[in-house]
Amino acid sequence: MAQENTILDTHIVNHEDANEITKDGAFNRQKNRFTTPFGEGPGELPAEAGRYRLLWARICPWAHRAVIVRELLGLQEVISLGTASPVRTENGWEFSLDEGGVDPLLGIRYLPEIYAETDPEYSGRATVPAVVDVTTRKVVNNDYFRLTNYFETAFKPFHKAGAPDLYPEALRTGIDALNDILFHEVNNGVYKAGFAKSQQAYEQAYDVLFARLDQLEERLSTRRYLLGDQITDADVRLYVTLARFDVAYYSVFRTNRNRIVDFPNLWNYAKDLYQTPGFGDTTDFEAIKRGYQLGNHAENPYQILGKGPDVSIWNESHDRNRFQ
Structure with missing residues (x-):
């Protein structure tokens, strides 16, 4: 499986965020530095409570x-x-x-x-x-x-009693493959569009992003979650991008072909997850708006925070129970 932190182009020019822009103006995320795995093998990090x-x-x-x-x-x-x-x-x-x-x-x-x-x-x-x-x-x-x-x-x-199996062995191959696609085309795809320094790089990222969202919209027309009838690690990874899309990426990163609310299946799927304990109660839309609109993600010299969109709609009913 391809790693999310792989450097795709070694020809880097100066950039304020650790030289993450290539010569053709594309955003290329930096490598992760501390990658020692958790586990019980030699040199691995022991899983201990309180450490x-x-x-x-x-x-x-x-x-x-x-x-x-x-x-x-x-x-x-x-x-x-x-x-x-x-x-x-x-x-x-x-x-x-x-x-x-x-x-x-x-x-x-x-x-x-x-x-x-x-x-x-x-x-x-x-x-x-x-x-x-x-x-x-x-x-x-x-x-x-x-x-x-x-x-x-x-x-x-x-894990607590009754905790969901988010990474079941029988589905790991499929989860890993989908996670790799989600990272390159959706999770990091919005950043590739938002941080692009050339029109060509921006439009390429934009087109790839929405082509994948269209495919995910179709995929979610036949199943409640990405891998079927149970929440997996892949759903967590898609959710965090969907939660930020309309309140930040759509305007700040110019990923403005559609909002998530314009995709019937993706929108109902996102609301379903948001209303699941662990998702919505860790999602802070105000913090997300402030971080993207007032931080270094946007050129906003007067520090004006957008009033919308209305996030109360995340609590409205969804239609995903139809798959039960």
Whole structure:
């Protein structure tokens, strides 16, 4: 399976976000730095309760999916959670929401501080999600590509009774293949459009994105969830993009052919997930709007926050029960 953090083009020009723009103006996301897996094998990170802290920001889709899985599996008391402000500052993600403006467990104000403690030579962006080993004060994993899978497998002894199997062995091949498509064409596809520095790169990303959304719309016409009648890791990954689409990507990233509410199946599917515990209660639309519209994602010199869209419609009834 192709890795989400693969660099597709090594000819990079200077860019404010760690040189992530290629010479043809396309956005090319940086590699993940800390990718040691969780498990019981040699050199792997042991899954232990109380040892790790998950750092996130509510704006971030990569971090949000880890938080959703943490909620669905009942790992809240096993892996602690640190929350940064949704608006990334020039100094990086800031823990300004906490008393004193520092993370209460790690005592850091900005996320790059813990990255620097871990690796003083690290020169990339300090990203969320980041898993910190609180016993060593080091970032041990920021691999959003596999993090939810580790929660689903390595941390299985800590799952709550009745927790859903989000990564069933019988479906893993299909989940992995779909997740790879979702990343390149949808999850990161919106960023490829939004961060493009050329018309050609933007339109290519735009066309690929909506071609895939059209296919997903058709796929969801015959099944409740992406892989059938149960929620899987793939649904979590698609949901976080759908939740941000109309309130942020449509306008800020110019992915404006359709809104998600314009796709009957995708929209009802998104509402179905939003109304499922673990999804909607970890989705903060206000934080998402602030992060994308007031942060460095948008040119907004007067810091004007869009009034719409109306997010109360996420609580309206959906039609997905027809598949039961």
